[in-house]
Amino acid sequence: MKLLVTNAKQVVRVTANGEKMLRGLEQTQSSLAILTERNGEGISILIDEDGKIAAIDYDSKIQNLIGNIKIKNVIDATGMCIIPGLVDGHTHPVWAGDRVHEFVMKMSGATYMEVHAAGGGIHFTVDKTRDASEEELFLLLSERLRKMMRNGTVLVEAKSGYGLDLETEIKMLKVIEKAKNCLPLSISSTFCGAHAVPKGKTASEATKDIIENQLPEVIRLRNSKAISVDSIDVFCEKGVFEIEESRAILNAGRKTGLRLNFHADELAPIGGAEMGASLGAEAMSHLEEISPAGIELMQKANSFAVLLPTTVIALRLKSPPVRSMINAGVAIALGTDFNPNAHCLSMPMVMYLACSVFGMSPTEALIGATINSAAALGYERTHGSLEIGKNGDFVIIDATRWENIIYQLGGERDVIKSVIIKGDVIYTKTEAEEVQL
Numbered sequence: 150m151k152l153l154v155t156n157a158k159q160v161v162r163v164t165a166n167g168e169k170m171l172r173g174l175e176q177t178q179s180s181l182a183i184l185t186e187r188n189g190e191g192i193s194i195l196i197d198e199d200g201k202i203a204a205i206d207y208d209s210k211i212q213n214l215i216g217n218i219k220i221k222n223v224i225d226a227t228g229m230c231i232i233p234g235l236v237d238g239h240t241h242p243v244w245a246g247d248r249v250h251e252f253v254m255k256m257s258g259a260t261y262m263e264v265h266a267a268g269g270g271i272h273f274t275v276d277k278t279r280d281a282s283e284e285e286l287f288l289l290l291s292e293r294l295r296k297m298m299r300n301g302t303v304l305v306e307a308k309s310g311y312g313l314d315l316e317t318e319i320k321m322l323k324v325i326e327k328a329k330n331c332l333p334l335s336i337s338s339t340f341c342g343a344h345a346v347p348k349g350k351t352a353s354e355a356t357k358d359i360i361e362n363q364l365p366e367v368i369r370l371r372n373s374k375a376i377s378v379d380s381i382d383v384f385c386e387k388g389v390f391e392i393e394e395s396r397a398i399l400n401a402g403r404k405t406g407l408r409l410n411f412h413a414d415e416l417a418p419i420g421g422a423e424m425g426a427s428l429g430a431e432a433m434s435h436l437e438e439i440s441p442a443g444i445e446l447m448q449k450a451n452s453f454a455v456l457l458p459t460t461v462i463a464l465r466l467k468s469p470p471v472r473s474m475i476n477a478g479v480a481i482a483l484g485t486d487f488n489p490n491a492h493c494l495s496m497p498m499v500m501y502l503a504c505s506v507f508g509m510s511p512t513e514a515l516i517g518a519t520i521n522s523a524a525a526l527g528y529e530r531t532h533g534s535l536e537i538g539k540n541g542d543f544v545i546i547d548a549t550r551w552e553n554i555i556y557q558l559g560g561e562r563d564v565i566k567s568v569i570i571k572g573d574v575i576y577t578k579t580e581a582e583e584v585q586l
């Protein structure tokens with residue numbers, strides 16, 4: 150066996166019976182699967198040589214199970230809690246340059262679309278990303294992914310979308326592929342060639358280019374196993390790709406077997422959720438402006454809502470109608486939306502904002518950041534909960550109640566003791582990191 154963690158005070162499994170997701174009333178407190186220390190006896194987790202969870206139970210039961218089996222690494226988690234590794238359901242992590250100057254403009258009142266229409270925003274990042282080499286982008290991406298892992302992320306969705314031309318979109322997907330092969334966390338790639346209408350093209354010309362040039366090459370590379378791509382994304386928005394263009398791009402992606410996971414109803418209520426539900430989209434993000442009909446249709450289509458509180462605060466948007474979605478039975482997932490507009494690499498921070506800004510409970514937020522995010526990406530068989538056979542991916546929290554990971558706002562560096570991926574300790578807090586007063 151690769152790893153044994155013993156004597157934990159609480160192990161939050163999230164689900165314990167192979168649930169694919171938790172939605173509606175299931176996303177509330179009563180259904181969170183937790184093992185808690187009893188009569189002074191803690192909880193153990195055993196990880197096999199393949200990095201999968203072999204057993205989770207009270208210490209004495211696991212000791213009986215182990216007998217004389219050799220264990221390579223043992224961690225004593227006395228007084229600590231364990232949660233599943235976090236899943237970041239929506240990020241744009243491959244780009245060069247930054248947009249700190251736009252942050253200053255936006256904080257003085259400029260809107261996202263004003264900056265975008267003036268040639269800034271995504272266009273600014275596209276110019277910088279087109280100019281950057283694969284090596285430069287890889288270094289930037291791996292540094293960002295390392296910080297995410299340090300904050301407990303073990304699976305991340307990563308989009309292309311700062312190329313908007315064939316060459317750069319492919320460059321971005323190759324950089325993501327390299328990161329998949331070089332770093333311990335899992336990555337779900339999304340082709341987002343329709344992230345903005347490139348300068349010099351109309352939306353309908355860009356739509357044609359994506360469907361006739363970019364997508365076929367992405368699929369050719371996927372089929373030859375040069376890259377792996379799970380999903381297709383479109384920024385479906387008034388003044389960007391509107392409903393019919395978005396539908397055409399998503400339909401084309403669906404025909405190639407990609408999952409549909411796209412930006413909908415973020416800034417203007419144009420019926421993106423209704424359109425996505427009609428295509429059976431697996432996931433839609435943002436949804437600040439979703440209509441009541443859109444909520445009903447998402448529930449019927451089993452589409453996940455991937456909510457992004459960092460963008461809501463960065464752009465001072467209204468919050469999506471989270472309670473109505475939960476009450477209607479839409480499964481809520483969460484993501485950092487890491488991009489040059491919302492520079493956040495921390496799922497604990499996102500969970501905090503989901504609670505404080507969206508009014509979600511800590512339990513709902515944790516479910517959104519684990520099993521539901523994993524399922525929104527189609528990774529629920531390996532990620533999102535601590536169950537036998539799933540990846541041995543978890544976060545050890547240096548506190549006696551798991552909610553500290555949310556409660557200690559901005560305190561990830563203090564509260565996370567270790568991050569484990571497939572049974573390997575990929576991060577552990579050292580004495581040297583403690584502030585010396």
Ligand SMILES: N=CN[C@@H](CCC(=O)O)C(=O)O
Pocket residue numbers: 241270271274384412415460486488489490491
């Ligand atoms: N809304 C579209 N895309 C990103 C922002 C990307 C950018 O501004 O660079 C988002 O999800 O927030």
Ligand SMILES: [Zn+2]
Pocket residue numbers: 239240241412486488
């Ligand atoms: Zn996004």
